Amino acid sequence: MASSSGQPLGEPSTDFNALTTLECSYTFPTFNASVAFDLGIALRNRILSLPSTQRKPAVISISTSNGNHILFQSVTESGTTPDNEEWVRRKRNTVLRFGSSTWAFRQKFLASSTPGQNVEALFAQGRGLKSSVPGGVPDDYAIHGGGFPIRVANVDQVVGVVVVSGLKQEHDHQVIVEVIKQFLGKN
Template sequence: MTQGLMIPQLPSILQQEQALTLPRFTADDAFEIGVGLRERLRNLSEKPAVVNIALANSNNLLFHATSRPGILPDNDVWVARKRKTVLRFGISSWAMGRKMGGDEAAFAAKFMLGDSAGEYAIHGGGVPVRVTGVEGIVAVIVVSGLKQNEDHQVVIEALEAFARALGSIKA
């Protein structure tokens, strides 16, 4: 993971997400991305993190693993909250956080979340998976356990590596 870079602004985050549209996404692809993510996390940090990849329309779980021992049930709560944000708004949880300036109260008020506000997270780590020619989101990849910008960036880097291997983006 690239260290010491400035945190990107919302337009570049959204552009990056759109550029990572894949030519395909299968259960085997999810496994490959998940294993790669777990390895990236192990190389990045001694802190434990969760990797979760599930289909968007059915909640069908395709991959779930921890990078190291020490995960708490709270990590799975964060996974669910980040995932729900991606599914509802169609952008990464990090992008939504930047869009709202990190202000959870403003987020809850703007979208009239009321008592359900706690079901959503505007913290980095939830990223949509899009496929060329398919309307909407196909799956959601979530990482939870590191700093929110790291949770987001490690998913982006894993998707970039996968897309590069498929030849859908240039090196």
């Protein structure tokens, strides 16, 4: 098991335009099962190295854009629950449908919400998404941080999705950003 006294995660941007620009700049030269495995291991190792103030058991899932072909899935350590799987599913659906990270989409809806307004319910209403509870969160989508699109050079659409579930939502997002940045050798 990795040390729990590693470098803490930075704070993610809350600017929708900056977030989407960053996402589009993180383009993989290729993406296949080997790349997904290496990326998944890098994410797992990074989460395990987080300081105890940020580290929690998490699920890491990497899939192709059809959403049901999992290339990598692992828990970081004991303590995840079936609820983490539900978050993975809903975050993946959001990235696949809207082509943006769940954190960026959250920031977009936060910018148009009023204080105290349920941003998930606003998202459901604004996009006509089914909710089992009137005025509630969408059944099949989530705009909590931790879902991130995989793009490949010279391919117009998202080809895969990385999801982390279990940390604080801003950390679910930021660990993906930091690991992909390092993985792609971005400065």
